[in-house]
Amino acid sequence: MPKSFNLNSFKEFFRSSSVGGMILIVCVFISLAVANSPAGPVFEKLLAVELGAEIAGIHLRYPVILWINDGLMAIFFLLVGLEIKRELIEGELSSFKKASLPIFAALGGVLAPAAIYFGFNAGTETAPGWGIPMATDIAFAIAIISMLGKRVPSSLKIFLSALAIVDDLMAILVIAVFYSSDIHYMFLLYAGGIFLFLLLLNKLGVKNLAAYLIPGLFIWYFIHHSGVHATIAGVLTAFAIPTTPDATESSLEKLEHLLVNPVNFIIMPIFALANTNITFEPAMITGLTTSLGLGIIVGLVVGKPLGITLFSWIAVMLGFGKMPKNANWKHIMGTGMLGGIGFTMSIFIALLSFSGNNLILAEAKFAILTASVISGLIGYLWLAQVQKRTQRPTAPKV
Secondary structure, eight states, X not given: OOOOOOOHHHHHHHHHHXXXXXXXXXXXXXXHXXXXXXXXXXXXXXXXXXXXEEETTEEEEEEHHHIIIIIIHHHHHHHHHHHHHHHHHHSTTOSHHHHHHHHHHHHHHHHHHHHHHHXXXXXXXXXXXXXXXXXXOHHHHHHHHHHTXXXXXXXXXXXXXXXXXXXXXXXHHHIIIIIOSOOOHHHHHHHHHHHXXXXXXXXXXXXXXXXXXXXXXHHHHXXXXXXXXXXXXXXXXXXXXXXXXXXXXXXXXXXXXXXXXXXXXXXXXXXXXXXXXXXXOHHHHHHTTSHHHHHHHHIIIIIHHHHHXXXXXXXXXXXXXXXXXXXXXXXXXXXXXXXXXXXXXXXXXXHHHSTTOHHHXXXXXXXXXXXXXXXXXXXXXXXXXXXXXXXXXXXXXX
8 A cells, every 4th residue: 555645745835836946036136226326335345244243152143144044944954954854854856766867967057167167267267167067056955846836746745845956965065175265174063963863863853843953053063163054054954853754744754844935035036135136247257258258158058057967867867867747758858957156155265266356257247147047948849849849739630
């Protein structure tokens, strides 16, 4: 007799995301408008205001923008981590072949764009930015695919979520190894110790959410102070929270239910308002045709779908991966296009790469924004068209 799965949390996650995705896009335009208006400098000062406190050696005083990107986004990653773990236990990622496909896809989506960028910029002063087109902005990618609703298979949305999580974790690893000069390993050991403690609680059958979330705050604190991007704390905490392989509502699904609407209707709009705050400069236009601009745009728009599709095909052909349910290779290609939405993580890597050169940094930001808009648009149109052709009735046989 087949198992009965609890799909309520999954359905609520994407139903809320589809509406939240529209709000997210509106917030992007609002942020761009404000940044390029007389109110722009005021908004910049607001984002730079420091909040928090320092008590007994505990440093928790940071600018508003950091609280958004490292604090609120950790909650977003917590929600996505919950979704991924549940699917690993009882859903579309529950077998080795299904779970391995997003890993292969993410690997291709990292290597191909980096290689393309390096091909354009090898031997130049912009060569250090090779990591810029590697990342997928999970928030915007999920928002756009959610806006397609039932026009794409639900398994494809899960595939994109898993791919983007793995992609971001790879990007975080690249940042830690190649773009971080001051990693505090002792803090990472503290975080790792707490994570092992949470896994022990899971093993002992502890179901109280507070027993996981309170230590999760300490994981966030230690990872943040280690020099590694703090949002990974959300994923680690999510993976420790217990769930069940049947229709019984677990602690994980209860927390997912609580987080869905606040994340999609509050956290993500705030995130978009803060991070699309880009002031246009004349040099940005000409920068699109430089080796820097072409490396970023071609890397994200072409490299991402190429790498994701190619590595997915290799994984399936070799028997390591299994296609998402009801999805075909055109769906995978469209998902790869959405993977080209680099945005926030790409901008973050650009800041690390070119912090001493404001002109190059401005060109990189505009190229990232341009590539992300192109990728999001063509990915949305491609997937919508694929589904139309799939559903087109065939002519009756005579």
